[in-house]
Amino acid sequence: MTSGSLKRMIREELSRRSLPKGGITDLPGQEFRTDATAWGILAFGAAGEDSENLERHRGRLVQEQDKAGRLCIDQQHPDSYWPTALAILAWQSSASSHEAQNRAIRFLIDTTGLHRPRQWFDAAGHDPLLKGWPWIDGTHSWIEPTALNVLSLKATGHAQHERVLEAIRMILDRQLPHGGWNYGSTYVFGKEHLPMPESTGAALAGLAGMVGQEKVARSLAYLQGETDRLRTPISLGWTLLGLAAWELWPSNGLALVERCLANQSRYGMYDTSALCLLLLGALAGEKSNNVDLLTNSGGRPPALGIS
Amino acid sequence: MQWSVTRRDVLLAAAAGLVIGSGLLLVPKRYFRTPQQAQSFIGSVADYQQDIAGVISRGIDALGILPAELKGKRVLLKPNLVETALGAPHINTHPLVLRGAIEAFLRLGAASVMVAEGPGHRRDTLAVYEESGLAAVLTEDRIPFHDLNYISGYDLPNAGRQSSMRTLTFPALFKEVDWIVSVAKMKTHHWAGATLSMKNLFGVMPGIYYGWPKNVLHAAGIQNSILDINATLKPHFAIVDGIVGMEGDGPIMGDPKRVGVLVMGRNLPAVDATCCRIMGIDPYKVSYLERADNWLGPVSEAAIEQRGESIPSVRTNFNLIETIPAHKGLRLA
Numbered sequence: 138m139t140s141g142s143l144k145r146m147i148r149e150e151l152s153r154r155s156l157p158k159g160g161i162t163d164l165p166g167q168e169f170r171t172d173a174t175a176w177g178i179l180a181f182g183a184a185g186e187d188s189e190n191l192e193r194h195r196g197r198l199v200q201e202q203d204k205a206g207r208l209c210i211d212q213q214h215p216d217s218y219w220p221t222a223l224a225i226l227a228w229q230s231s232a233s234s235h236e237a238q239n240r241a242i243r244f245l246i247d248t249t250g251l252h253r254p255r256q257w258f259d260a261a262g263h264d265p266l267l268k269g270w271p272w273i274d275g276t277h278s279w280i281e282p283t284a285l286n287v288l289s290l291k292a293t294g295h296a297q298h299e300r301v302l303e304a305i306r307m308i309l310d311r312q313l314p315h316g317g318w319n320y321g322s323t324y325v326f327g328k329e330h331l332p333m334p335e336s337t338g339a340a341l342a343g344l345a346g347m348v349g350q351e352k353v354a355r356s357l358a359y360l361q362g363e364t365d366r367l368r369t370p371i372s373l374g375w376t377l378l379g380l381a382a383w384e385l386w387p388s389n390g391l392a393l394v395e396r397c398l399a400n401q402s403r404y405g406m407y408d409t410s411a412l413c414l415l416l417l418g419a420l421a422g423e424k425s426n427n428v429d430l431l432t433n434s435g436g437r438p439p440a441l442g443i444s
Numbered sequence: 445m446q447w448s449v450t451r452r453d454v455l456l457a458a459a460a461g462l463v464i465g466s467g468l469l470l471v472p473k474r475y476f477r478t479p480q481q482a483q484s485f486i487g488s489v490a491d492y493q494q495d496i497a498g499v500i501s502r503g504i505d506a507l508g509i510l511p512a513e514l515k516g517k518r519v520l521l522k523p524n525l526v527e528t529a530l531g532a533p534h535i536n537t538h539p540l541v542l543r544g545a546i547e548a549f550l551r552l553g554a555a556s557v558m559v560a561e562g563p564g565h566r567r568d569t570l571a572v573y574e575e576s577g578l579a580a581v582l583t584e585d586r587i588p589f590h591d592l593n594y595i596s597g598y599d600l601p602n603a604g605r606q607s608s609m610r611t612l613t614f615p616a617l618f619k620e621v622d623w624i625v626s627v628a629k630m631k632t633h634h635w636a637g638a639t640l641s642m643k644n645l646f647g648v649m650p651g652i653y654y655g656w657p658k659n660v661l662h663a664a665g666i667q668n669s670i671l672d673i674n675a676t677l678k679p680h681f682a683i684v685d686g687i688v689g690m691e692g693d694g695p696i697m698g699d700p701k702r703v704g705v706l707v708m709g710r711n712l713p714a715v716d717a718t719c720c721r722i723m724g725i726d727p728y729k730v731s732y733l734e735r736a737d738n739w740l741g742p743v744s745e746a747a748i749e750q751r752g753e754s755i756p757s758v759r760t761n762f763n764l765i766e767t768i769p770a771h772k773g774l775r776l777a
Contacts, residue, residue: 168596172652210652211596214613216660217653251663260634260768272655276663279656281567320565320656326634326768328697331529335568371568403583404570408594411570 147184159197173409175223180413206244216274225289250278262324267307279321284343316355338375345382370415377418382432394419477738482714486753496544503708515553517622528575534700539581562592593651604675607668630689640716641682691762713741724761
């Protein structure tokens with residue numbers, strides 16, 4: 138497998154899942170999904186898809202945005218606004234989506250999860266006051282949505298915004314003492330919980346360029362130690378993105394991705410989000426492959442009108 | 445003799461009525477409900493290499509479920525897959541229990557059997573599916589597996605109304621099945637007290653609507669949510685893997701506990717109450733079971749007809765941890 142063949146595969150497979158009027162489905166022949174469309178745009182973009190097609194899909198996301206600036210998993214479930222960060226990334230560098238992107242950024246900056254000061258009776262080990270972002274409105278902040286939102290705000294020039302800086306502190310607070318992250322739990326009733334590669338990869342991608350390597354050395358070591366055994370797209374995709382963000386992408390990365398793709402004969406066809414995450418992880422091995430929205434250390438100038 | 449009623453008498457009577465009425469408010473609702481009956485089956489299984497399909501088939505027969513009821517049905521088995529860790533297979537429903545259930549339902553004439561799960565901690569469902577050993581079994585048996593966390597959903601009004609959730613969102617896949625079977629693991633739980641067939645159904649709620657963990661359900665109240673999901677979904681059957689369960693700091697960090705049983709039944713509160721008694725836990729001290737009593741099903745031992753092995757013959761006290769509030773006072777005398 139080469140970078141070139143990978144890009145061809147992305148364009149062919151995502152074309153199969155594309156809708157004529159814009160938008161991408163979860164699986165071929167199924168219905169439009171916001172998360173699938175956003176991930177699909179990122180993968181299409183990295184694969185060199187033509188801009189007209191990309192704009193068609195971006196435009197569909199703009200149609201799905203609500204008045205508050207959110208992109209939800211579907212319009213019947215406005216609390217499930219976690220795809221907003223993905224849409225911000227998907228709209229990057231698109232003049233026609235600029236206003237929608239700004240509305241989404243404002244929404245994220247004004248939104249957080251449920252938080253409170255630590256109480257004496259708390260069984261959980263992390264600081265529940267540090268704010269990140271939740272999966273679903275009205276719930277606590279967790280690692281992956283916080284990391285995605287940090288990536289989206291870094292990509293749009295808000296790396297130094299106080300929300301991002303606090304989110305970085307939140308992610309670090311949830312790092313396990315022996316290395317790695319899980320969904321966002323450290324100790325419960327005195328027992329350290331276990332790390333997970335997908336959460337660790339996402340956290341490391343979010344932290345890249347924001348903290349020194351010494352702060353995440355154990356987590357990088359954990360993830361490097363896990364890489365060769367990973368066979369499923371979400372774990373492997375985030376692992377490759379997380380390691381690429383710290384310039385530690387494994388030399389056998391493409392071989393691992395090829396093995397994972399072959400596992401569809403065992404697990405069934407991968408849904409679009411998982412597939413794109415995997416393929417973006419594969420392309421992240423070469424800087425020229427334009428995956429830097431997910432692996433860049435941040436530092437672009439602020440988007441217009443957002444403070 | 446003539447009686448005269450004074451104003452003092454009236455005031456005293458009113459005060460007495462108020463006290464009695466207030467006291468009645470403190471009496472659990474289950475005492476005012478029509479008593480229910482159910483059956484539960486306990487099958488003895490020494491280890492996972494035994495004929496588990498045979499035990500499940502015997503259990504279904506002992507519970508009075510005829511093949512005609514299952515013939516042509518599309519059955520969905522929902523195991524408890526949480527996380528995987530080296531040396532800790534007791535976290536999850538054992539794959540050979542799933543194999544046994546699949547075989548039993550197909551023998552009874554089910555049109556199809558599928559397995560589906562939506563883990564609450566791991567975003568990568570396929571990783572848990574693979575690392576738990578279930579993928580190897582289902583691939584060999586050619587049984588499909590569905591990741592419930594990413595399937596678009598449909599809403600139903602919350603039939604339990606214990607929490608503030610007005611609707612519950614279930615995976616669209618459920619419209620294509622006839623029987624939903626909770627295939628749980630027998631474990632203690634550090635927030636809920638015990639996790640059995642009812643709590644197992646947290647895993648049917650898609651993560652794209654409920655998060656990872658399923659924090660919407662925690663925010664609504666774990667006990668409330670267990671009841672709401674069961675009241676709304678109305679699952680058809682339960683099998684609890686108690687061959688090797690988990691004691692101590694469940695549902696992940698506890699220790700293996702060998703019990704040697706499978707517990708089954710149509711009524712999930714009755715199955716869970718039976719499991720609790722096997723574990724040495726008073727089911728009336730597990731809040732969701734106490735509240736479910738004579739509403740979703742019977743919890744009283746007298747109201748549950750026990751088939752197969754008896755509870756005393758298989759009871760083995762699960763270790764409870766004093767410093768975990770949800771474990772306090774759970775021990776069954």
